[in-house]
Amino acid sequence: MKGLQYGKYTFTCKLDAPAILPEYKGSTFRGVFGTAFKHAVCALKHPTCDDCPLRRHCLYTVVFETPLAVSPKSDLRVSATPHPFVLQPPKTRKQNFAQGDAFQFTLLLFGEVNAQFRYFFHAFQEAGMTGIGKRINGRRPSFHIIDIHSGGQSIYASETGLPTNENGVEWLTVTSGSTSEKTDRVHLTLKSPLRFKFKNRIERDLPFHLLVRAMLRRISSLFIAYADGEPNLDYKGLLERAEKVRTAKKHLFWHDWERYSNRQKQRMPMSGIAGDIVYEGELDEFMPFIDICSKLNIGKNTAFGLGKIGCFRHSIMS
Structure with missing residues (x-):
């Protein structure tokens, strides 16, 4: 592949x-x-x-x-x-x-x-x-x-x-499973507003399982459309394990923004989550997804630069 x-x-x-x-x-x-x-x-x-x-x-x-x-x-x-x-x-x-x-x-x-x-x-x-x-x-x-x-x-x-x-x-390739480097803490920065839906509504918080859901959706859709097809990943298992990762610290805020669409002749909402968040737990199997999504942007309206994530600081388990 x-x-x-x-x-x-x-x-x-x-x-x-x-x-x-x-x-x-x-x-x-x-x-x-x-x-x-x-x-x-x-x-x-x-x-x-x-x-x-x-x-x-x-x-x-x-x-x-x-x-x-x-x-x-x-x-x-x-x-x-x-x-x-x-x-x-x-x-x-x-x-x-x-x-x-x-x-x-x-x-x-x-x-x-x-x-x-x-x-x-x-x-x-x-x-x-x-x-x-x-x-x-x-x-x-x-x-x-x-x-x-x-x-x-x-x-x-x-x-x-x-x-x-x-x-x-x-x-870019996607790998599944644990890496040799063990990680129990990661600091995530939302460099531009992150806008995504869960259960048909725009989310204003970012528990880890929703971050993983957004990352897997982005990776899956891009690889199906422009690469070799959908990656062979244990989606259900990944989401279940992601729910066990806790939020240790967060400073998130709602970034209000809208744009005017010339094609639709109306103002369009583009607001999303911004700020910093720290996760703790068994994170090593999720790090490849975080690394690749730091290059791709995630969520809605990525063509406008939304959903850029980065600035990760890993704490290695002893």
Whole structure:
């Protein structure tokens, strides 16, 4: 089993004019990227994709209008195929930027779309020319790409203004069972709001079994859609054992946020859990899932950068 192709591309950009951006920038960057990507790859320029004869062969449809292709054995209620990308916006909460200020964002790609990275690059180039943030003096401030890092190296050729043919694509695999390293304590940080449902309602707390449920759902759906198929895991047993792990300490809060959907012409709730939480118990068999999900984002609205987890501190059993 090869696993899941995983590409991480960190763009460094520079503003050509002063800019005003929101505190959390996920919706802003996802919006300009989506518009630019459709313009970059759409051949027939139909208003919608529904009646386009190229629908089944179009990269835009693959990336943004993924059909339901998930039928998991795990009974984790995966209701939609995940998008093959995550757009992690700039980490800063800064809102007022000067001309010449630099910022970074990261694009994660899953599966075969990594081979089409240049289309994503051109979309961000076009988004830079169109501009981002609030209009100032009648237009949105533009930006340009100055570097791209992937796999620990620059893949941007400044002399041509294009990415090189090299990239840092790796293969992610899922293993089941205990590891040789015993862990009884883990500190988890929610780096961006985590939004997920349990029993058909949005959760505001994160007991360990719900974290494991969200991780398994994310892993299962991505591997079915973009890799070798559903991992052979003991889902029921994992969830039963996860309920025995206790919360030792937590500082969680509800992050209120909503975005305006141009397609649906209404404001959409995007609120979720943020903060830190510490778990204690027999954790070693769950660490591979935490490690892989720190690369994938979990929960709902991951395309906007939600559900980024990290900052783990392991305490090893003696």
